[in-house]
Amino acid sequence: MSVLTMEQMGEAVATASRTARELPPSMVERMTLILDLFTTRRTWLGLEDIVQATGLPRSTTHRILEQLVRLEWIEHGNAGYGLGRRSLVLGGGAGDHADLRSAASPYLHDLLLKTGAVIHLAVLEEGRVRYLDKLGGRFAAAVPSRVGGSAPAHCTGLGKAMLAWLEPEQVDELVGSELPARTAATIADLDVLHGELARVRARGGLALERGECYPDIACVAAAVRGPRGPVGSISVVAAASTTLERMAPLVVSAARRIAADLFPDVDARSRRLNVVD
Structure with a gap:
């Protein structure tokens, strides 16, 4: 020793x-x-x-x-x-969504210029979407939404865009077993809603809604996705007779750009790990 x-x-x-x-x-x-x-x-x-x-x-x-x-x-x-x-x-970071609003602002204005439609930014709160921003076009007065207001997630494009990226059990807990019908077009059955969310995922995150929340109003939406799931969503809103599908690529692209600006380190890391959808 x-x-x-x-x-x-x-x-x-x-x-x-x-x-x-x-x-x-x-x-x-x-x-x-x-x-x-x-x-x-x-x-x-x-x-x-x-x-x-x-x-x-x-x-x-x-x-x-x-x-x-x-x-x-x-x-x-x-x-x-x-x-x-x-x-x-x-730290006060869960309630004001200042980072999300700041990152989304230039892309919301760009969507407004390119589409001339109403543009929304929203977050998911207890089974409802809360509107953080609303940019108007000529159609803005006909859209009843307001900044700070809310609507049921299950009957809005904004809500479905975010719900689609949650686990089914989370969706059930958030929206409940009884889905109130806002209009004749509202999805009021939980199983039907899950089928709709599956279609949103199959479209790469694109959510469509026509007259489900407000009569004569339609929208196309996409979620802003972070590493923990959706942190918000954006939508283009117009009259129900409008062909919104042509605006879909603009909405999806804007949502992805907002996410990349919000989470630059995650975006780079995800590319290296090949976990980006």
């Missing part, structure tokens, strides 16, 4: 002391060290990124991340780790 000299023992103690100073001693400090890496709601990091940035052991990092995910401070998806529900609510 080898015996350490006094000099070697001194070096070992010094190394241990440096390590103790460099690595936060408590679990709370280590959790904080990890959480500090997520500077915005757009930040998504892989496990190795977090290990390298914090200097924590890989096993320790993974164990802390699992606890943070379980407690909803962090979320885990294909793109890695990002801020969870609790972090966003605590």
Whole structure:
């Protein structure tokens, strides 16, 4: 058995002391060290990124991340780790949707110029869509929607565009078993709604709605998708007699561009991992 000299023992103690100073001693400090890496709601990091940035052991990092995910401070998806529900609510990022509105603004105006129709931006809240923005054309006065107002998700193109990317169980929980009929064209059966959502996915995320929420009004919509699912949706609205299909590529393209601007790191990471649809 080898015996350490006094000099070697001194070096070992010094190394241990440096390590103790460099690595936060408590679990709370280590959790904080990890959480500090997520500077915005757009930040998504892989496990190795977090290990390298914090200097924590890989096993320790993974164990802390699992606890943070379980407690909803962090979320885990294909793109890695990002801020969870609790972090966003605590930081005020879950309610005002300022990032989404800012990213969407130029594309909404571009859609207005190209289509001359009414343009909506909305988010999904408890089975309803809430309108964040409405850009008018000549038809705007005929569309009853208003910024800050809401409508049932199951009978709007905006809502169906977002519901299509949720798990069926989530959809059931959000919309409920009884779907109120706004018009004669409203989908009022849950099984029929799931069939419609399957068609939205088959069209690459394009949702169509004609007279389901308001009579004589139709829209084409697409979701803005983030690493945790849909973060919002946009739509082009016009009279029910309008051929909206020709506007569909513009809507889908705008939604994807908004998502790319909102989540640039995720977009690049997803391309590398081949997880983009």
